[in-house]
Amino acid sequence: MELAVAVIITIVTAATPLLIAATGELVVERSGVLNLGVEGMMVIGAVVAFAIAHGTGSPYMGIIGGIAAGVFLSLLFGFLTLTLATNQVATGLALTLLGLGLSGAIGEPYVGLPGTKLQPIEIPLLADIPFFGPVFFKQDIIVYVSFALVAGVAWFLFRTRSGLTLRSVGDSQTSAHTLGIPVIRIRYLAVMFGGACAGLAGAQLSLAYTPQWVENMTAGRGWIALALVVFASWRPLRVIAGAYLFGAVTIGQLHAQALGFGIPSQLLSSLPYLATIAVLVIISRDRRLTLVNTPASLGKPFVPDR
Amino acid sequence: MKLRILGLTLAAAIVGSASAQAQDPVEACFVYVGSKTDGGWTQAHDIGRQEADNLMGDAVTTKFVENIPEGADAERAIERFARSGCDIIFTTSFGFMDPTIKVAKKYPDVKFEHATGYKTADNVTSYNSRFYEGRYIIGQIAAKMSKTGVAGYIASFPIPEVVQGINAFLLGAQSVNPDFKLKVVWVNSWFDAGKEADAAKALIDQGVDILTQHTDSTAPMQVAAERGAHAFGQASDMIKAGPETQLSAIVDTWGAYYIKRIQAVIDGTWESQSSWDGLAEGILTMAPYTNMPDDVKAMAEETEAKIKSGELHPFTGPINKQDGTQWLAEGETADDGTLLGMNFYVEGVDDKLPQ
Numbered sequence: 001m002e003l004a005v006a007v008i009i010t011i012v013t014a015a016t017p018l019l020i021a022a023t024g025e026l027v028v029e030r031s032g033v034l035n036l037g038v039e040g041m042m043v044i045g046a047v048v049a050f051a052i053a054h055g056t057g058s059p060y061m062g063i064i065g066g067i068a069a070g071v072f073l074s075l076l077f078g079f080l081t082l083t084l085a086t087n088q089v090a091t092g093l094a095l096t097l098l099g100l101g102l103s104g105a106i107g108e109p110y111v112g113l114p115g116t117k118l119q120p121i122e123i124p125l126l127a128d129i130p131f132f133g134p135v136f137f138k139q140d141i142i143v144y145v146s147f148a149l150v151a152g153v154a155w156f157l158f159r160t161r162s163g164l165t166l167r168s169v170g171d172s173q174t175s176a177h178t179l180g181i182p183v184i185r186i187r188y189l190a191v192m193f194g195g196a197c198a199g200l201a202g203a204q205l206s207l208a209y210t211p212q213w214v215e216n217m218t219a220g221r222g223w224i225a226l227a228l229v230v231f232a233s234w235r236p237l238r239v240i241a242g243a244y245l246f247g248a249v250t251i252g253q254l255h256a257q258a259l260g261f262g263i264p265s266q267l268l269s270s271l272p273y274l275a276t277i278a279v280l281v282i283i284s285r286d287r288r289l290t291l292v293n294t295p296a297s298l299g300k301p302f303v304p305d306r
Numbered sequence: 307m308k309l310r311i312l313g314l315t316l317a318a319a320i321v322g323s324a325s326a327q328a329q330d331p332v333e334a335c336f337v338y339v340g341s342k343t344d345g346g347w348t349q350a351h352d353i354g355r356q357e358a359d360n361l362m363g364d365a366v367t368t369k370f371v372e373n374i375p376e377g378a379d380a381e382r383a384i385e386r387f388a389r390s391g392c393d394i395i396f397t398t399s400f401g402f403m404d405p406t407i408k409v410a411k412k413y414p415d416v417k418f419e420h421a422t423g424y425k426t427a428d429n430v431t432s433y434n435s436r437f438y439e440g441r442y443i444i445g446q447i448a449a450k451m452s453k454t455g456v457a458g459y460i461a462s463f464p465i466p467e468v469v470q471g472i473n474a475f476l477l478g479a480q481s482v483n484p485d486f487k488l489k490v491v492w493v494n495s496w497f498d499a500g501k502e503a504d505a506a507k508a509l510i511d512q513g514v515d516i517l518t519q520h521t522d523s524t525a526p527m528q529v530a531a532e533r534g535a536h537a538f539g540q541a542s543d544m545i546k547a548g549p550e551t552q553l554s555a556i557v558d559t560w561g562a563y564y565i566k567r568i569q570a571v572i573d574g575t576w577e578s579q580s581s582w583d584g585l586a587e588g589i590l591t592m593a594p595y596t597n598m599p600d601d602v603k604a605m606a607e608e609t610e611a612k613i614k615s616g617e618l619h620p621f622t623g624p625i626n627k628q629d630g631t632q633w634l635a636e637g638e639t640a641d642d643g644t645l646l647g648m649n650f651y652v653e654g655v656d657d658k659l660p661q
Binding site: 003010104112115209211217250254255257258264265 | 340341343344345373458464489490492493494495497498499500501502503504505507508509511512514523524525528529532546547656657658660
């Protein structure tokens with residue numbers, strides 16, 4: 001029982017950055033923009049969050065800094081792809097390279113310094129529930145935010161008028177434009193939201209997951225977040241399932257190794273990816289249903305004719 | 307990254323032309339797989355480079371490139387150095403071995419030194435450090451300090467060097483407590499702070515109270531500090547990440563070796579060789595023995611002295627392989643060839659070696 005609680009707490013920590021970054025990217029893609037720069041925005045968020053937390057002594061200031069850094073980088077992406085209508089795939093890849101390089105330069109003086117760990121906040125009463133208490137109600141603020149974020153995004157996209165507008169922009173940019181919807185402005189907002197989420201996910205890495213700064217500390221998590229969006233077929237609640245499944249298999253395989261089951265570790269290490277592919281195959285069985293959820297204008301640059 | 311290389315090459319070109327009229331210093335160039343501030347492997351190499359640069363004065367200039375991935379990029383980076391007038395090039399990662407050999411063929415006048423591999427050529431030396439000597443010592447400390455009798459080992463890739471380390475650690479531990487257990491977790495990465503932290507948590511959750519690692523980040527040390535366990539630093543002294551956690555660290559001290567080899571180039575006595583030094587030659591040193599009682603410290607110091615004097619070889623029989631068959635008979639010591647190609651566990655490792 002105690003081991004189970006410990007394992008699940010570790011899973012929550014591992015899944016949270018994926019969940020946040022994927023939710024942000026989901027909104028971006030729902031608006032018809034493909035930003036492959038999640039990794040870059042995440043790593044910039046991580047380094048800026050660490051630097052500010054280190055400078056001010058407050059991890060909360062760090063979180064704000066991380067979010068701001070993610071938004072800043074996403075604005076650069078927005079300017080290039082939305083205002084100048086550059087190729088989104090190429091720009092996104094460049095953004096990742098830029099983020100990785102820039103974060104290395106910013107982070108150089110911070111390598112090896114002790115971090116400021118984000119402390120857990122106990123929610124009174126709920127934290128005392130056996131099992132669920134320690135797992136879900138004795139976490140740091142970013143975990144709580146991640147749950148609120150997914151719920152909020154699900155509600156926004158499918159229960160509000162603005163959400164419908166955003167989806168219509170992603171599904172048919174020309175129709176939306178014809179109806180007088182400000183396509184570019186809405187996409188800017190979506191891209192900035194994605195940047196904020198990636199920055200927050202990065203802050204979680206350098207303040208909660210491993211409270212320190214090391215170069216390339218995202219180690220590909222931005223790419224996994226991107227894959228999770230497809231995995232979730234652009235549905236917010238499925239992102240939770242995807243992120244937690246991925247986190248669970250990642251942590252589970254480490255425990256399986258430590259228990260000495262004698263299963264080859266390379267196979268175990270590839271399990272999270274195999275599991276993701278397996279679920280993806282199952283989900284995409286019904287091609288019509290997948291198409292309904294895929295934003296039809298995804299990745300297409302939009303230049304208003306007037 | 308490319309910009310950085312370009313900048314360096316440019317800067318070097320300017321420096322090179324300016325000092326060409328003077329006494330033509332020997333140029334020593336370093337190719338790093340990671341960041342020079344990684345707190346581990348690459349940082350240790352860079353400290354060695356700085357030592358050579360500082361101590362050898364005007365006779366030597368040094369250059370480096372960092373974050374060069376193992377693979378096609380490595381060949382380009384090495385070749386750029388070879389073309390730009392480097393006299394000796396140190397390539398400091400196992401995966402740089404084939405690219406180094408390839409470039410060396412094209413530039414017979416440049417001397418190459420590759421770390422931790424096994425291939426050599428007329429102008430390529432391979433150099434390595436007997437990390438396992440340090441692992442034996444920390445194994446002994448672990449067995450003395452552990453209350454649960456189980457240590458956790460965070461491993462990177464199943465290559466001989468890593469397997470050697472696991473075996474040496476366990477043999478050291480068993481020399482103190484024959485029933486000592488070791489749990490091994492492979493993260494299949496040299497450097498992924500998050501994954502290393504997850505592995506550390508998993509091991510501690512399963513009752514391990516001492517951690518050791520053959521990966522490069524300080525994350526496991528940090529997790530151990532948080533959970534009140536003990537840990538050993540890797541490649542660099544990691545005491546800053548766990549002032550009350552680190553028992554000792556196996557510190558790579560390449561400086562003396564680099565100075566020796568660069569001096570050989572200056573003197574014109576450089577020759578290709580396979581060099582495998584250890585504690586005795588000072589290519590690896592133990593960080594201060596901290597956070598332990600005096601008797602444990604005394605034991606560690608005694609073992610260190612014995613290894614240095616050659617009185618003790620960590621791989622001395624009787625040692626059985628994992629399946630119980632005999633590997634070394636009483637009093638027999640392992641030869642370097644077997645160690646360099648080590649692909650089996652010794653008896654008592656609680657893990658199946660990935661093949």
